[in-house]
Amino acid sequence: MTNRIDDAAPEDFSPEQEQQRLPQHSFFYRLYTGTGALDVIGHRKRWYAITGAIVAIAIVSMIVRGFTFGIDFEGGSRVQFPAEGVSTSKTEEVYRSALGHDPVSVQTVGVGGNATILIRSDALNTDQVSKLQGALFEAFHPKDKDGKADPAAISFSDVSETWGGEITKKALWALAAFLLAVTLYITIRYERDMALAALAALGFDLSVTAGVYSLIGFEVTPATVIGMLTILGFSLYDSVIVFDKVEENTKGILHVTRRTYAEQANLALNQTIMRSINTSLIGILPVLGLLVIAVWMLGVGTLKDLALVQLVGLIVGTYSSIFFATPLLVSIKERFGPVAAHTKKVLAKRSGAGRARVGSAAASRAGAATRGSDLVTNGVARDHGPRSQATGAPRPGARPSGKRQKRRH
Incomplete structure (x- = not known):
């Protein structure tokens, strides 16, 4: 009687043969089921290089470009008034004409009848506040809660840089x-x-x-x-x-x-x-x-x-x-430590087992050449053939194999 290859223990196969014996699924199926779509740990040096490059770009940008700090960190003034019939572009023009420079930002806050125009600018003194208030009222005639045009509808507030x-x-x-x-x-x-x-x-x-x-x-x-x-x-x-x-x-x-x-x-x-x-x-x-x-x-x-x-x-x-x-x-x-020693032990054992399997396969091929044929059982060749990677390592992410099955003689 002869040994049947389909009943051999899992470690008797090379990684390539073990993968061939298992059902073949698509990348996304294996990704979803967690059965070996990605070998992240095996290629961790590549990911370290990518991670290091990302961090390097971030650090260089922070050193060279710096940050754009808001008014809460830089300090300044806020101007706010009803947005009815007002556009941000027109508001910027009025601000520039009144004070001779651009505001930090102009945006519409809120929706519908509660919407307001919010202007963020550098700190304004009393004269600048008066000029800007007059220019904004002249251009937009903002109304108060009673629906009457009122300069007081334009509110001003200062923001201290210490708050941020x-x-x-x-x-x-x-x-x-x-x-x-x-x-x-x-x-x-x-x-x-x-x-x-x-x-x-x-x-x-x-x-x-x-x-x-x-x-x-x-x-x-x-x-x-x-x-x-x-x-x-x-x-x-x-x-x-x-x-x-x-x-x-x-x-x-x-x-x-x-x-x-x-x-x-x-x-x-x-x-x-x-x-x-x-x-x-x-x-x-x-x-x-x-x-x-x-x-x-x-x-x-x-x-x-x-x-x-x-x-x-x-x-x-x-x-x-x-x-x-x-x-x-x-x-x-x-x-370092017990995990490092264990890894060396496992790899050494695989290396020895791999050499033994290659020798056994060579002897099997020699016997097959003498007989003139290779036995094939259940569609898997008994002759293992030369291995490009006779390490015996499991497929990346593959689940552990079950108990060994007994060989038939």
């Missing part, structure tokens, strides 16, 4: 407390290395989001600073979901030699990637809706600022949780 600074200071204290709480929680609930990887991902999110604001020229307001804190929560949530699956997949990994820590972490990524994508899409849709309402319908600057920073943060946070946080965790683990 106070908001930023409080936000930084909140950020420090948040990072401390996150570090303690992940260290206690999971482990120190996961806390380090999560903090690195958060640092990436902050730097890239700030870099996008610098590169595109978005105005930085107190709402932007507050919004930065909200995106950190989302990014952390996404990373912890993956880490939880990594912990589950790698439990007891040091006691087996079938897979390495990196392969199990990559499996965790494949199993959670659709959850990350779906969560991000669900989060992005209402933010886009908020952005549309804020810009095209209400013209509320605060809503626009919050929506912008959340949109950028959601996209950046999704990227970092998949392509940076977990690969960094694996790199930390494989640098």
Whole structure:
């Protein structure tokens, strides 16, 4: 009797043959089911290079271009009056004719009968306020609540630059407390290395989001600073979901030699990637809706600022949780400690098993040449043939095989 190749143990096959024996599915099917569409960990050096390039661009932009700070940071004046029969372009012309320079911004706030024109400008003195008020009243004749034209319908207010600074200071204290709480929680609930990887991902999110604001020229307001804190929560949530699956997949990994820590972490990524994508899409849709309402319908600057920073943060946070946080965790683990020793042990065992399989295959080919034919059982050639990669490593993201089946003789 002869050994049947379809009943052989899984480790007797090369990676190519193991993949041929399994049902072949499309990329999107494997992506959705988490069965090996992406080998993120295996190509982590590539993702490190992309991540480093993104951070470098963000830092260079912040150094060279700087930021466009809003009136709350720079200080200045606000002028507001009813928008009935008034356009922003005409308002800019009147402002320029009265004061000889352009305003910082002019926008329509609100809709319908409650809409107002909001002018943001540099700090105005008493004479400038009188000139501008007269020019605006002469051009538009704004009405008060009783429907009568009244110069008092044009309101002026000054904004101190220290107010934005106070908001930023409080936000930084909140950020420090948040990072401390996150570090303690992940260290206690999971482990120190996961806390380090999560903090690195958060640092990436902050730097890239700030870099996008610098590169595109978005105005930085107190709402932007507050919004930065909200995106950190989302990014952390996404990373912890993956880490939880990594912990589950790698439990007891040091006691087996079938897979390495990196392969199990990559499996965790494949199993959670659709959850990350779906969560991000669900989060992005209402933010886009908020952005549309804020810009095209209400013209509320605060809503626009919050929506912008959340949109950028959601996209950046999704990227970092998949392509940076977990690969960094694996790199930390494989640098030293028991995981590093276990990885070397598994790879050494595969290398020896691969050489043994190649020798066995050569002997099988020699016997087949003597007999003049190869046995084929169930459509799989018994002769394994030469292997380009006789490592015995599982497919990226593939689920662990079941128990060995007994050989038939």
